[in-house]
Amino acid sequence: MAELSADAAPADDAPAAPQKPLDRFIDVISGIFQPILGIMAACGMIKGFNTLFVALGVYPDTCGGYLLLNAIGDGLFNFLPMFLGYTAAKKFGMKPMLGLVIGAIMCYPGIQNSTLEAAGEPLYTLFEGTMFASPVYVDFFGIPFVSMDYTATVIPVIFVTYFASKCEKLFSRTVPDLVKFFFVPCLTLLACIPVGLLLIGPVATFASKLIAEAVIAVRDFSPLVAGAIVGLTWQVLVIFGFHWSLVPLGIVNLTTLGHDYILACMIGHSFALGAVLFAMYLKNKDENFRELALPAMISAFFFGVTEPAIYGIALPQKKPFVVACIGSAVGGLIIGLSGAVLFMSGGLGVFNWLSYLPTGPSSTIGATYMIWAIVASLASAVVAFAIEFATYKPEQA
Template sequence: MAEDKYSVMGQAIFDHVGGPGNVEKLIHCMTRVRMTIRDYDKVDMEGLKKIPGVLGVVEEDTLQVVIGPGAVNKVALAMVNSVGVELGETFPSESTHASNKEAVNAKAAEVHAAQKAKLKQTWWRQVLQAISGIFIPLIPVFVGAGLVSGIAAILSNLMVAGTIGKNWTDIITVLKVINGGLFSYLAIYVGINSATQFKSTPGIGGAIGAMTLLPGVVAPVTITNIFNGQPLAAGQGGIIGVIFAVWIASMVERKLHKWIPDSVDIIFTPMLTLLVVGAFTIFLVMPIAGVVSSSLVGAIQWVLSVGGAFSGFVLGLFFLPMVMFGLHQILTPIHVEMIAKLGYTPLLPILAMAGAGQVGAAIALWIRARKNKKLTGLIKGALPVGILGVGEPLIYGVTLPLGRPFITACIGGGIGGAVIGGLGNIGAIAIGPSGVALIPLIANGKWLGYVFGLLAAYAGGFVATYFFGVPKSAMVDEDEEVAVAADAPVATVSAPEPAAAKVAGKGELVATATGDLLPMDQVNDDVFSKKMVGDGFAINPSMGTVVAPADGTIVSVADTKHAIMMTTANGMELLLHLGLDTVELGGKPFTVNVKAGDTVHAGQQIALMDLDAIKQAGKQTTVITAVTNMDAVDSITPITAGKIDEGTLVQTVVTK
């Protein structure tokens, strides 16, 4: 019986979370079963991920098991029915009449779990998070300024070669000024972002960054380095010194806020912070950090020049594990420092080979495991962005869950890194992109060597995976009925889907809102960004109107109004998800203008969102449009991120 399937799946979930007694509450949204867990020590994460029909597991404030639209409500209902409670009600503990000893043990387990959660947030993880927060907002401008610099370099070379005339001088100068707007004053931007991360005044952080540029110090005036008697150089200490100095300033500022009376705090706190930390930065941080940054850059250059292909292989091999644990963020300031001192970073092209190894591994999996429609569907969605250098969908959605392909992909990355390291002197003038997207940013015309490295990494990942990295389980077709069933959810306003002829072929998706269009892999939610429930697009709306993405029929509307399911004439099954984690808002910020069974047209208004109410509730307003039956999709066009108006064509989807 169909109901048995959902009960079996629900029981399997209970078995891997420590039983119903370890669950405090259970609810579901359009794609996930959400459980409040009492003791995470009892949860078997790996076992959960292996349950047939489970698309993924996300651990946030609740434990979220991704099942997909349609089946999720039936699994959730089977789980609460087996316990004898309603959705959202508190589950009974394993013993409601526990003895004193049992109560003490339960409390000890609770404290132990809380302490374990604290230990996970180690100091070095906090450092990595801070570094990420400082540099991620700057990555788009790094890319933009780097491309401008690359154009200027090409034009300069053409002028030297006599291909273009001297009349291009002004244009080249303007391009260099545009590029210099970032890199000449990078210390100020880093100072501001550092202060924001350290919860200090951004203006003070920017001022401290500016101090390292020694404004007002014009020859013959100098400031003496107290350690060696030589004049300090503008920018000495680099970005590393700025981050450290602003961290010190944040602590000094907090202390002063406590000590200085409120009536004069606004006057004396910033003055004393700048005075004390400014002197500390100029006389101590700049000299010491200057030695550190110079030594670091020199050491990396030495390793690459001496180690050559071997160093490249090791770096390319181990970069993916660093990404998996979030350790790659520590390399960002090193890249920036090398660009400041050398004009390029030789590390980035080598490390980019790790993503290329993923691409080769994914292609091998696609060929060897072509019977596995679910896996090949994931690969189709993740491969295009992987080629462009966005490797997370391939890592977390394809190779890492399978185990062996992740290792063989790392080997491919090592092979590509060996080629780059062996050729030598291949560097990037900006950070941010990798893969094919990094080609325009390769310094000194060495892009062909970088392309050779990419091809070697593709080939290495492909060969290693094709012959050694494909598990037998990946080559077997899975029963996807549980994961992608399109039945109307329980606890939704729904009606049977009217019988309509569906003809495979071309279909078009339009923007569901006015705002900023972004690809699915950039959504701030693992379930959507890893394409566990399908591919499509997302919009951060600037207006509250939501329109239909295509001509079709409404299948169901969640009673919390945050999600709508519909189908189209060419067989697409579409999920419209209004906001992130908005199931918790109980439908209050939403007005839905359609019901199950309605026929809608692309661009027709179907809902309204109260954007301010959603933001005040601490939720994100992102509108998701996902094709949930990717196994029926033959091709889907990539999107171009940027501003967009509702009703504008976004994607073309061809079904089979």
């Protein structure tokens, strides 16, 4: 109604009022994700049911049926930059197919860090002896290429597409009409891809390393505080794709120590989001909202796929996102307080509880850590639900 009133009686200064940076960022992110929320929730649910059927012994995870269903569930998320490149291009006023190509380039197997790392020894290490030490496997005409894995990432492709949209507009104005059809996309790709891979990628990599080092430092100071911080900020890190900075640390811990305490602390984030959406679902009777909220809630709560809930509902409305972060922090605090760790990298949501069972014989631990994980999950859900149900007003959303 506020927008209609503003349109009906425009004030002199109203159209010129600048949008707050946070509001602009949320508007951009929501607009980019909105077109794929339904299919994202569908893929997440298929992946979750596939995990459920394996856990129930319906079929093994080595059979062809599991492989094909997992491909359906993982396909969108693995090639997420392609979808986001397409929708981001539309949001930024660029030809959508050019954005799709940018996403495809960022998913190209040959430039992924995992591929380059497996191919051989690095040429040299950039910033050796610092926390930003980065092995360089290839260079771009003498410029070091700090590689990273771009599949399933969010922010890099959005920034590259935004820069590409500016380049496209510039070249569209300057390139002669006779050759504009193929020269504009050609020049745009030649301008934006090197900048994206040589500048935006390294910035994201260094930011991820800073976050990882900060978490380790806080954990050394206080596991309880570290647990609360990981829980509180996990969903924020997901938005920027920086949560991948903690995943390698968790995998290293699992392979060297046999357990991990960092990823264990994010157990409550999907339960908090699911609970927030459930509270909103109960109070909001709008059918369009409920059709979006129900699959996003199921996907988050049971299968740990939170993107539809974050980008479709929680983040655009801001307060539900903050409430979910608070609920997640409670779960992280409980894990930090209990000292619980996970012993495998398994499923998400309710299936993540099994990761807290020791993989080898352990008479002293047993199911203790899994019980703490369940307690942390339920506490996250209860706190988030209580706050959102008490404060949510559908008419103000």
